[in-house]
Amino acid sequence: MAEQQMDGIAHCEPCEECVQEEGQFVRDGELRWETYDSCTRYPFQACDRGAGVPPPWIRERILAREGSVHLPVGGPGGIPIALLRRVYGLSIAEVVAARAEGYRATPVEARYLARAAP
Template sequence: MAEQQMYLTLHCEPCEDCVQEDWQFIRDGELHWAGFEHCPRYEAYVCDDGRGVPPPWIRDRIVAREGTVHLPVGGPDGVPITLLRRVYGLSIAEVAAARKTGYRATPVEARYLSDAATRTSAAGPGAPG
């Protein structure tokens, strides 16, 4: 489950001076995200961060900037279905669709899922994942 922490909410109407930055990263084997907005004209700042998959509006901006990686789902070379459900909270119908067509992850999510799948398979059958 994703955790979210908001430090401050103070925002002007967006103008041409506004700066917006969003990141995803892996820290201590966990997926994290951060968002930062700053308007130097009005000295307004917004910082937001959390664990897990970022909120849709932040993830959409990351996808627009960095694109996606197509990942196979299930099978010997795909992302384990249980891992995909745990990370993204997908329904059974969403997992079934992803099993057929694959899943589009951000580059950081793809690395996290690949690393987690490798750790799970290295631990052997029945290991918690």
């Protein structure tokens, strides 16, 4: 399960000056993520960070910006099923689908999984 920490100051309705930044990285062998929101028009800042795979809405923004990497699952040259289940917490049905179709990972997740695979 992902560890998460959130900090925020004030409140702002989204406007054209609002900035949203999100990212993923590996620190000390652990997959991590963070997001930062700010506004130059109003005094607003928010920061959210955690360990593991980011929440779905943050992960989707990362995928939209950076694209995805198609990973084969299981078999020779594929990401081990046990590793995929441990990192993403996939159900058996999701693992079966990933085994048949591959898995869509962010570039950082793909590098992390490739290093973690035996």
